[in-house]
Amino acid sequence: xxxxxxxxxxxxxxxxxxxxxxxxxxxxxxxxxxxxxxxxxxxxxxxxxxxxxxxxxxxxxxxxxxxxxxxxxxxxxxxxxxxxxxxxxxxxxxxxxxxxxxxxxxxxxxxxxxxxxxxxxx
Amino acid sequence: xxxxxxxxxxxxxxxxxxxxxxxxxxxxxxxxxxxxxxxxxxxxxxxxxxxxxxxxxxxxxxxxxxxxxxxxxxxxxxxxxxxxxxxxxxxxxxxxxxxxxxxxxxxxxxxxxxxxxxxxxx
DNA sequence: CGGAATCCCTCCTGATACTG
DNA sequence: CAGTATCAGGAGGGATTCCG
Numbered sequence: 272x273x274x275x276x277x278x279x280x281x282x283x284x285x286x287x288x289x290x291x292x293x294x295x296x297x298x299x300x301x302x303x304x305x306x307x308x309x310x311x312x313x314x315x316x317x318x319x320x321x322x323x324x325x326x327x328x329x330x331x332x333x334x335x336x337x338x339x340x341x342x343x344x345x346x347x348x349x350x351x352x353x354x355x356x357x358x359x360x361x362x363x364x365x366x367x368x369x370x371x372x373x374x375x376x377x378x379x380x381x382x383x384x385x386x387x388x389x390x391x392x393x
Numbered sequence: 394x395x396x397x398x399x400x401x402x403x404x405x406x407x408x409x410x411x412x413x414x415x416x417x418x419x420x421x422x423x424x425x426x427x428x429x430x431x432x433x434x435x436x437x438x439x440x441x442x443x444x445x446x447x448x449x450x451x452x453x454x455x456x457x458x459x460x461x462x463x464x465x466x467x468x469x470x471x472x473x474x475x476x477x478x479x480x481x482x483x484x485x486x487x488x489x490x491x492x493x494x495x496x497x498x499x500x501x502x503x504x505x506x507x508x509x510x511x512x513x514x515x
Numbered sequence: 516c517g518g519a520a521t522c523c524c525t526c527c528t529g530a531t532a533c534t535g
Numbered sequence: 536c537a538g539t540a541t542c543a544g545g546a547g548g549g550a551t552t553c554c555g
Contacts, residue, residue, distance in 0.1 A: 434536065
């Protein structure tokens with residue numbers, strides 16, 4: 272399916288957001304932005320994410336150039352993650368989005384309740 | 394699974410982003426922000442979205458208080474959509490995110506190629 | 516500790532066909 | 536025109552197990 276010419280940038284925006292716009296990527300970036308450098312299990316505990324999704328998402332973020340991965344070949348192993356410059360540049364848009372989310376969650380809940388109420392008039 | 398105390402807001406941010414953070418919601422808000430008021434099939438053509446997803450997403454956006462739906466009981470029927478004040482307030486975060494996406498798509502592509510190259514050394 | 520691999524299930528998403 | 540209903544495929548994501 273092709274995006275039409277009315278919103279020519281929509282498809283490209285879509286493309287990027289499909290990559291870095293999912294919930295786990297966003298939350299990982301927020302965490303790394305706030306705490307600087309974190310280890311694998313620190314992120315895991317902080318976010319309440321499964322091992323599988325964390326390693327998967329981190330690898331994608333590394334591949335897309337948003338996150339640095341530093342492997343310390345000690346015993347036991349130690350792997351640290353932090354943001355690259357591009358990851359840092361992603362921080363502001365994400366923080367703004369996150370702040371909006373926090374600011375409007377109650378509004379959304381209220382709108383939902385109202386909507387449900389209006390549609391419950393059997 | 395519960396989000397831990399290190400990032401207490403992450404779960405709430407996650408909550409909101411799960412609602413309005415999907416690709417279609419974002420693109421619909423962007424379109425309505427740019428064009429003001431659009432009809433159902435105008436949105437459909439602009440975004441290259443399926444009927445099903447469009448009606449579904451629009452209903453959710455209406456329910457969450459981001460979009461107004463105006464039904465004109467004419468023949469043929471005519472339904473118009475535009476942003477509510479809360480929808481407008483969502484516009485800035487979304488536009489910023491969209492702009493970052495456009496600005497960095499080439500960087501991401503480059504990072505990917507480099508990553509793939511480095512991991513192709515058999 | 517930091518993963519990779521496997522299993523399994525849900526939800527998202529699109530295609531198609533039908534209705535007012 | 537603006538939907539709804541139904542079906543089917545694929546991706547998202549958790550739990551568990553095993554390895555370096």
